[in-house]
Each structure stands twice: as C-alpha cells, then as structure tokens.
Amino acid sequence: MTSVRRMTKRCSFVMLLFSTHAVSLAQYPEKPITLIVPYAAGGSNDLNARVFTSFIDDYLGQPMLIKLVPGQAGQKGTLEAVRSAPDGHTLLFTDNYRDQLHRYTFRNQAYDTNQDLVPVARVNYGEIGIIARTDGPYETWAQFEADARARPGELTMSHSGLWVALFVPALQIMKNLGLQMRMVPYRGGGPAKAALMAGDVHMSMAFPATVAADVEAGRVRILATAGPERILEGVPSFAEIGLPPTTGFMHRVVMAPAAIPQDRLAILRQAFAQMQQEGAYQQLMARLGENTEYLDGTDYQAIRIRQSDDYRELAESLLVQ
Amino acid sequence: MFETLLVGLDAALRIDTFVWISGGLLLGMLMGSLPGFTTTMGMSILVPISFLVGDPLIGIPFLIGVYKGGIYGGSVPAILISMPGTGASIATVFDGHELTKKGQPRKALEMGLYASVISDLFSDLFTLVMIIPVAAVVLGFGPPEVASVMFLSLVIIAVTSTGPVIKGLIMLCLGVWFGFIGADPFSGTARYTFGTNELYDGFHMIPMLIGLFALPEIFAAVKEGDRTGSSIARFVGDRLRLAEFKKSLRTIFRSTAIGTAIGLVPGLGQPIAAMMGYIAAKNASDTPENFGKGELDGVAGAEAANNAVNGPTMVPLLTLGIPGDAVTALLLGAFMMQGLRPGPTLLETSGEIVFAILIAMVLANILFLMIGYLTIPLFARVVTVKRSLLIPVTIMLAFSGTYLARSNPFDIVTLIGFGLVGIAARTARFDVAPMVMGFILGRELEYTFGQTLALAGNDWVRFAFVERIGMTAVVVATPIIGVLLGARMNRFRQRTLARDQA
Amino acid sequence: MIPRQADVRFTVVVLVLAVVALLFGGQLIVDPPISLSADLLAMSPRVFPFLILAGTVVVASAFLVGQARKGALEMTRFSLGSAPPASLGRQVAFLFITVVCALLLTTLGFITTMFLLMTSTAVLVGNRSPFQILSISIFIPLGFYIVVTHVLRTALPEADIIQRLLAPVLQLLPAF
Secondary structure: OOHHHHHHHHHHHHHHHHHHHOOOOOOOOOOOEEEEEOOOOOOHHHHHHHHHHHHHHHHHOOOEEEEEOOOHHHHHHHHHHHHOOOOOOEEEEEEHHHHHHHHHHOOOOOOOHHHHEEEEEEEEEEEOEEEEEOOOOOOOHHHHHHHHHHOOOOOEEEEOOOOOOOHHHHHHHHHHHOOOOEEEEOOOHHHHHHHHHOOOOOEEEEOHHHHHHHHHOOOEEEEEEOOOOOOOOOOOEOOOOOOOOOOOEEEEEEEEEOOOOHHHHHHHHHHHHHHOOOHHHHHHHHHHOOOOOOEEHHHHHHHHHHHHHHHHHHHHHHHHO | OHHHHHHHHHHHOOHHHHHHHHHHHHHHHHHHOOOOOOHHHHHHHHHHHHHHHOOHHHHHHHHHHHHHHHHHHOHHHHHHHOOOOOHHHHHHHHHHHHHHHOOOHHHHHHHHHHHHHHHHHHHHHHHHHHHHHHHHHHHHOOHHHHHHHHHHHHHHHHHOOOOOHHHHHHHHHHHHHHHHOEEOOOOOOEEOOOOOOHHHHOOOHHHHHHHHHHHHHHHHHHHHOOOOOOEOOOOOOOOOOHHHHHHOHHHHHHHHHHHHHHHHOOOOOHHHHHHHHHHHHHHHOOOHHHOOOOOHHHHHHHHHHHHHOHHHHHHHHHHHOOOOOHHHHHHHHHHHHOOOOOOOOHHHHOHHHHHHHHHHHHHHHHHHHHHHHHHHHHHHHHHHOEHHHHHHHHHHHHHHHHHHHHOOOHHHHHHHHHHHHHHHHHHOOOOOHHHHHHHHHHHHHHHHHHHHHHHHOOOHHHHHHHHOHHHHHHHHHHHHHHHHHHHHHHHHHHHHHHHHHO | OOHHHHHHHHHHHHHHHHHHHHHOHHHHEEOOOOOOOOOOOOOOOOHHHHHHHHHHHHHHHHHHHHHHHOOOOOOOOOOOOOOOHHHHHHHHHHHHHHHHHHHHHHHHOHHHHHHHHHHHHHHHHOOOOHHHHHHHHHHHHHHHHHHHHHHOOOOOOOOHHHHHHHHHHHHHOOOO
C-alpha cells in the first residue's frame, strides 16, 4: 500500500473515530500524547517507536509524538517521564535492562522504576543471537566455547555499552558457563557489528534482524539464539547451551507514571491491544525485521518481578568478586 | 555496475528531485544559520516530511540537501557575528569574523560558499567513484587507528595555535579536562559532578562554543559602548574578486583532500576537519601571521575541509548499514522508513537507488552554489545594522540558540560560564581554539584509547607491531611532526616579532 | 591593561584548579556500585583525568617559571590598566544582567527575559532611542518565539499568562 493511500485510509479512520466521539463520553486523551524515547536517534528502539506511534493514533484519537531524550543510559528520559504530570499524556518507552537492572548498576536516587512506573504494554521483544564471522575459525558454538575455555581472557567480544542489550547476555554467558572473555566497548550495536566484520574481535552479539542482511550475504554466522527453543535450523538455543531461559531477551515496553488514573491506563492498554489487529502495522514491523509479540501491561508486570530477582542475583554475584 | 550507474543517473535527473533538493538546501541553510539549532535537530523534524513524500529518490536527497545546507549555514553567523552555528564552523570564526570587522563580510561569505561547494563536489564525486574500495578502507580503521590520529591532531593543534606553544598547551589541557566532567564513557562513573544531575551529561558543545566565541565579542562591544551610530561594517563590502579566489584554489583543493581523508576515518568529524584544513592552510601560507587577522585563505581552508567530510561519511552507511554519527543515524532511520535496508545487500538489490542518491548529492552542489550566491547579499546586510541594535539581537540569539539545542536550562549556565572563560582568556591573550578542540578530542581520545587497551589485552607488543602497525606508525610520527611544525611556527613568530619591533 | 600580568593571573588560577582537582580526585570521582574487572571494564575512569591534570600542572608551572625568569611576575602591583571607570561599570552591569537573566529564564519565561536582556544590553552598548530599544526588544523575541514553537515545533520556556495570551494568535497562523 503506498504511503498516500495509507495516509488517506488512516485519515478517514480518524474522521470516523471523531464522528463517533461526538456521541461517546470519553474525554481522554484530549491533547497529543508525548512518548519519551530515551534512546539515540536511528537506533532499533527509535525505529520501533516510530512505527507503532504512527499507527496508535487511530486507536487513541490523538497523535502520539516522540520526544527523543538520549543521555545517561536512559536515566535522563526516565527521570523526565517520572517527573511528568501523571495525567496519561506523557509516556515512556523503555526496555527491561533499564527498568530492572540499572537500579543495581548505576547510583540513582531520583526514581525507582518499580514504584514510579507502571507498564502499559510490551510492544515486542528482541531475541539476541551470538554472531561470528563466516570466514573466521568458529563454525559452531561448541567450537567457540572450547576455544574460550582453552584460552581464558584472550578472546574478545564487542558490545554496545555497559549494562545494555549486548553486554548483559554476555555477562550471563560468562557467569553461567564459567568462561572468561575480554569485552571491548563500542558506541552501539552498529559499531559493535562493524568491529566483528573488521576482524578486530572474535565474537559479538546482535539481534537477528540487524544481521539478517549480513547472514544472507554470507558474511556472518549465527552461533546461538536466545530462548528455550531453536529459531534457526541447526543453530542451538541458549537453553541448549546451558543458559537460563530468559537470557538475551530485550523487552520493549511502554510505561506510564504510576499515579496515572486507572481508567486512562485502561484506555491506553486497550488501544495497544486493538492495534495488534491491524495488518499494516504487522507488515511494517515485519519490514523492520521485528516481531509483534504483544503482551498486556498486567501480564508484563509479572515478568518484571521475575526479572528483578534475576538481575539482583546477577548483580550480587558480581559484587562478591 | 555501470548499467546501475546509468539507471541511477536517469532516475536522479528529474525536475521534482531538483526542486526538493533545493528546498532542502534552503531549509538547511536557514536552520544552520540559526545558532543552536543543529542540523541533526532540523533533520529529525524533517524526516517525517521526507517519509510522506513517498519516494526515496526524493525523500533522501531532500534530507541530504538539508544536511549540506546546514553545514554551510553554520558559517553565516560564524562570519557575521562570531557565533559558530555548528561545531563545523569553529575554524571559520577565526578569520571570517575578522574579515567582517574589516568591512568585508560579503567576501568572506562568498569565499566560504565557493570553498564549500567545490570541496563538496569533489568529495562526492570521489565517493561515487570509489565507493567500493572506500568501504574496505573504512572497515580497516578501528579504534587504535582513530586514537592515534586524534593524538596526532591534538599535538598539531597545540603547536600551531596563535601565540606561544606553552599557552596553547595550557588551554588544550584545560579543554580536555572540561571534557572529562560528567559521566565516564565506559562505566558511567560520575566525574567532578559534585553529585548534580545536570553535570552528569557533561557540558554541551553548543553553549560552550557560543560562550567562548560570541560572548567576548559582545562584551567587547559593551566595553567600548557609546558609539550609537556605528555598525560592524558600513556596507556589505565588495564581492570576491576572481584573483583572490584563484589565490586560494590550492588551499581549497588541499582542504578537500584533508576533509575527505578525515571523513574516511570514522569518528573524527567536521570540527576536526575544519581545524586541520585551517592549520594546513596556515602552515602552507607565505604569511601565516595574517591568519587570525582576516585572511581569506583561512576561511577557504576551514570551509572546504568541513564540507568535504560529507561524502565519505555516507560510505559506511550505504555499504554496511552502519551510521558513523548522529546525522547518518538519522539517515539510516529515514532509509528504513522508506523500506530500504542499508547494508551489504543494498548495493546488489537496489544499487540504482544508491547511485541515484549519490548522483543527487553531486547535483545538489550545483544548486547549492546558485542558492548560496543569491542569499549571501541578504545575509551580509545583517552587519550593516547599527551595533547598538545588532548586539542586543546577538545576545538574544546566544541565549535562545543555547536553549534550543537541548531545552536544558543548565546550558545557559554553561553559556555564561564559558563566556566568562572566553572573556578572561581574551584578556590574558590565550587562544581558545586549543581549548575547544581539546574538549572535543579529549573525550573521544579517552574512549578510543580504552577500546584499544581492551583490544590489545596483554600481548600489546605483538598488537602494536604486527596487528596495528598503522597505529604505531602514526604514534611514532606524532612527536616528529609536532616538533617540525612547532619549529616552523616559531620561526614565523620570530619573524613577526622582529618585524613589529622594527 | 598589562597583558603579561593578565596571563600570569589566568595561569595561576588554572594551576590552582588543577592541583585541587588532583588532590580531591578521590571524592570527586564517584565509583559505581559494581566494580568490574579489567576484562569487563576497558579503562578506569581515573586514569585519563589524572594524566591530564598532571599535564596541566606541569605545563602551567613551566609557563610561570618561564615568566618569572623574564621578570614579568609582578604579583604585588594591582592595576586595572587604562580602562576608564565608566567602562568598568558597564562591564560589571552587563555580566550581572546576563547572570540574572540566565537564572530567571525558566521562571520569567522566554519573552520577558529576552526583553529584559535586550533592553539592558542595548542601553549598555549605547543606544539612546527608546523607540528602537523597545521595538526590537518586544518584536524580536515575540517573533522568534512564534517561529520556534509553531514552525520548528520546539519548546521554549514561557510563563503561563503569556502562553494563554498568545494562544489565539497562534491559532490564526497556518499550521505547518
């Protein structure tokens, strides 16, 4: 569907919505909603947000505008969201690492995500994979693991920054399998992948969507994927290689300030649920290479609590050293 | 490959492409000339428009036009009111504003325009022709190479600053330290922040630039005061003469080469290119003592270099899907919204689109020249306004530009703080350029050095001499180059001193 | 002004700053809750700041020693140079106004603060025509505010009253 036709379709949908609004009693939302996105421009989270915000306005009756607030590993944007008026017109887009792990890794008294934020919906999740160069020495995960055990501290892995999407699973691998690798920091997933391609490091991690083109071109090999089951032919899952089942998942979640009125929260949740039915939304997400595994806010809250325990264990194990 | 080029050429040569690129260029120039409104901000606002257009062949060149216009636009306030609109225009301030004070704003603006256009044109052509080999080269530049080049740049900047080398070094060290205030790039440790949240992000570059370069000028005007009738320049001044332009042709080509080379190394960026271009022009000139006092060659050197960076920075994006900086990250997003996945397969599957975009970039330069030429007289007229009216407007722009950059009230504090530093430095006859470059480079150098350490591990002898011989070569060459350059600058300084005393 | 005096003063300030930062480095650099081994953390956050502060101390001292040898260290004489008192008053007033406006920007709002800033700067720079001063100080911030918030869709701090007053005006403008 060309963008013009899509625009017209959405415009007419909105007009229909407005005409029914004349009879309905709901007032919220009466002005555009701000979605604070505490990530760098152009990253996967930014792109995901741009996709769903362009569809959600049909179901809310008001546009959802993105406000990019990068900085301080997301703390800046989160602080802004926490401090905003809890009337349902300001929301936060975040992930599980920032939500549950950063409380242990960064000194921050300004907010407590468990108390100050309530989940609206989990939009989707990304499952990370371990990648290596096709022309490199590792064809399977078993080979890499053996080499890593034989040479502790010598193999290098590129990651996208401390305590975020690539670093945490790597840390969990090292802790659970007893490996020791050297971590080389890069500014984001893109440069981390580039380092692997240039042969500067032995291994890296990436969300399969980011490396799909490279896998197709035969430059990159996926050695393992996150989750309890196999996603790709012949590639073991994290559970198979001995990792806890939740390793390597990045959940993308929309949150609201905790004091938001319950009826408004319900309207938001319903809008996200309804959006899942729209074919165009599914298509655009698929084009981005992302899934649309939606989970309602209340269901996600259960996961949050479990994650909190997992991450606390991880943090404590590091402190003991 | 050649057929895809032709298809791309055909696709690019359409009227609506031209119209949209021109629109982008004009918007970019206007936004760039508004201090504090960075090109990235402008582009993010316009990304939805590029998407609504529907056609990547129009939407992407539109954004690229905005980008190019923005870089040139930043030189306008730099030249006219000593306020760099973007980091890329830092080196343009040195001679650009002095020329304005001498009554030659139009000449400076025109030289900036021609230098920018020529260098951009050649750099884009180079990218177009050499895109495949360039991709391979770019991948070869890892953190160790980038770190060594940054180290070299710092040394060059320190020894070629105005005034004695030791003063340059003091400012450099100070600037580097200012860069360390805030969160450490590896672990997020708070450094010298006294527990405040505001300082955790560190100082922002835009208010620092405006404070260091613009506020002392405003302060000087206040100090002189009471000259109600005067303006910075009475007329817009003469046009640039062909002879003057020809004299700077060699500088322009040299800066193009420098800018293109710097564009190839990921992470260096426009401010460094501009400084290196400027310093190279100063070094190659017969009269380096005129630099900083209104030398057209200085403007040419700076402006040519900062525009030449554009072309090569697109290469990692187009060939590998890896954005090198905020602007290319935005372009990546714009590409993906259009349904294109930049990466190794893009050239194979949609090669004609890539070529069309590159060709559009080349063509954009021609349009750039025309639009710039028409708008310069308007811009230059600004300085004919009475000083007592212009200065209040300038300070308003300083404040608003600062706030615009990040919507953070703390930036205003940064503005005033660095304004005071700039005023003090000017009184004490210290050159602020090394401080600014130290600030920009220091942080990056720390990060790339840390990355290098992590890559090297324990066996660093083998790392330095076998794996990363390029890095080692640059590191060894740096003190040699520093001493040679410093000696040459010293000789010129002695010559000037002798001449002044005679 | 006696330049040499000024640059010595400047350097002394820098030197003192560097020494203080070095001495109190422990308190001023706060470690995160989880300290990581060298394998995981590329470089300690203390290394480069220490290096650069040490470098600053060395270079600043070298400069001061060099100046002392040239006999330019006249620390006891305190001279303001040849600037007339009126100029000093203007300078101080200007600095005061800018600091005040910086602090009050978010409280008073953009248009009011810019109005204050522009009028005072215009007077300090020597403009004597109230008409000119008032007209630029009102229309330029106003125009700027409208362009930025409406066309560029970027926020500027503004007092509630003024926002409410301007709302009907903005409705009349074509939406972008």
